[in-house]
Amino acid sequence: MTSTTAVTAGAGWDPTTLQSRYDEVRSYTETLAAPLSPEDQTVQSMADVSPTKWHRAHVTWFFETFVLADNEASFAPFQDKYWFLFNSYYEAVGPRYSRADRGLISRPGAHDVGVYRSNVDDRMHDLIARLDDGALTKLASTIELGFHHEQQHQELLLMDIKHVLSRNPLQPVYAGRPTAESTPDRLGWVEVDGGLVEVGHEGSRDGGFCFDNELPRHEQWLRPFRIADRLITNGEWWEFMADGGYRRHEHWLSDGWAKVTTEGWEAPFYWTEVDGVWFEHTLHGTWPVNPGLPVSHVSFYEAEAYASWAGKRLPTEAEWEHAARGATASTTDVPTGNLANTTSFHPEAAPPASGGLRQMFGDCWEWTSSAYHPYPGFHPPAGAIGEYNGKFMSNQMVLKGGCALTPAGHTRASYRNFFPHQSRWALSGVRLADDGAAA
Numbered sequence: 001m002t003s004t005t006a007v008t009a010g011a012g013w014d015p016t017t018l019q020s021r022y023d024e025v026r027s028y029t030e031t032l033a034a035p036l037s038p039e040d041q042t043v044q045s046m047a048d049v050s051p052t053k054w055h056r057a058h059v060t061w062f063f064e065t066f067v068l069a070d071n072e073a074s075f076a077p078f079q080d081k082y083w084f085l086f087n088s089y090y091e092a093v094g095p096r097y098s099r100a101d102r103g104l105i106s107r108p109g110a111h112d113v114g115v116y117r118s119n120v121d122d123r124m125h126d127l128i129a130r131l132d133d134g135a136l137t138k139l140a141s142t143i144e145l146g147f148h149h150e151q152q153h154q155e156l157l158l159m160d161i162k163h164v165l166s167r168n169p170l171q172p173v174y175a176g177r178p179t180a181e182s183t184p185d186r187l188g189w190v191e192v193d194g195g196l197v198e199v200g201h202e203g204s205r206d207g208g209f210c211f212d213n214e215l216p217r218h219e220q221w222l223r224p225f226r227i228a229d230r231l232i233t234n235g236e237w238w239e240f241m242a243d244g245g246y247r248r249h250e251h252w253l254s255d256g257w258a259k260v261t262t263e264g265w266e267a268p269f270y271w272t273e274v275d276g277v278w279f280e281h282t283l284h285g286t287w288p289v290n291p292g293l294p295v296s297h298v299s300f301y302e303a304e305a306y307a308s309w310a311g312k313r314l315p316t317e318a319e320w321e322h323a324a325r326g327a328t329a330s331t332t333d334v335p336t337g338n339l340a341n342t343t344s345f346h347p348e349a350a351p352p353a354s355g356g357l358r359q360m361f362g363d364c365w366e367w368t369s370s371a372y373h374p375y376p377g378f379h380p381p382a383g384a385i386g387e388y389n390g391k392f393m394s395n396q397m398v399l400k401g402g403c404a405l406t407p408a409g410h411t412r413a414s415y416r417n418f419f420p421h422q423s424r425w426a427l428s429g430v431r432l433a434d435d436g437a438a439a
């Protein structure tokens with residue numbers, strides 16, 4: 001699951017803009033939680049899912065632990081045991097409550113988590129207002145990391161509540177309405193030259209901030225390749241299913257086939273068949289599967305099997321990033337697309353073909369064929385913050401691009417998300433690639 005690491009930035013902040021950005025990020029978390037009752041916010045429907053109120057408290061704990069603790073004149077924690085309850089995975093901070101048991105915690109309730117948030121917000125306001133230039137320079141990068149950390153949890157909050165609500169036979173609606181039924185248009189291909197390319201965070205062109213796992217920027221050699229101009233759709237996934245895709249071992253990696261057989265996979269995670277009709281659970285309720293929308297909530301194993309069935313492959317992360325940069329050639333690349341600010345909270349049909357790449361940012365995180373490993377020369381930062389990314393560089397695959405639940409401004413070409421191969425509850429989809437030129 002996503003975790004981040006902190007790195008650069010910190011420059012360019014003054015107390016007023018830092019405070020303003022702090023308020024903006026913090027209030028968006030509360031906006032996302034607002035449609036949810038205290039009972040909604042308490043449920044943990046599986047181990048990968050955290051309760052909404054836990055997300056709201058944990059991101060607050062992050063500021064209290066990594067900013068206030070070392071910089072408040074007479075620091076005292078808001079509550080003695082919150083460091084234990086709301087530490088996620090930081091060994092250097094100390095022991096923590098079992099992740100799989102977060103749903104057993106009825107207190108603090110959703111209201112009291114709000115009181116905790118307000119207390120830390122007040123203390124952060126006081127601290128930022130008192131920062132002189134030297135302290136601002138020293139602390140701004142950690143505070144900015146806290147912004148991006150909270151944005152990651154905003155996305156997780158939505159992914160997690162989607163699963164929580166999926167378990168309720170009443171099929172509750174979080175927000176929004178389904179889009180009109182559509183059919184896929186023709187899948188196009190974009191040819192991309194190979195050669196020596198650079199990948200990794202590109203400073204101000206990528207918006208200034210990055211996590212440590214996006215560095216160092218470095219060179220990679222790419223052979224010429226082609227990449228699909230949009231995501232694979234539900235309609236195309238149906239064809240895979242109808243052709244026995246989930247029953248044909250020859251298309252599956254061994255570990256993936258083991259999952260198919262032991263878990264009984266026969267369709268994407270949120271699909272259910274009722275009287276011969278496939279329905280999909282979404283944040284706006286349960287509706288018949290819309291053929292023109294991107295297929296979503298498929299694991300790496302399923303994405304890889306689909307690519308095999310289609311006679312193609314998944315892009316490497318370097319191919320994806322290089323292609324994305326070519327698609328958005330400007331001095332500053334601020335990705336736009338179907339991100340959380342559209343409030344669709346679900347993948348949408350691709351815009352009309354224009355000869356270029358579509359849906360590169362937003363809609364679905366896109367599986368790549370690249371394992372999540374450190375870039376050459378990567379060294380995690382010292383201290384607890386060094387646990388943010390580096391220690392997860394094992395047994396996970398890289399995903400690119402962002403999804404319909406990603407906060408606007410929280411993705412870029414160099415962003416490296418990562419999930420284990422079998423993960424399906426994340427909003428993940430499929431883009432194909434192929435070698436060489438010519439279709």
Ligand SMILES: [Fe+2]
Binds near residue numbers: 058088
């Ligand atoms: Fe976290």
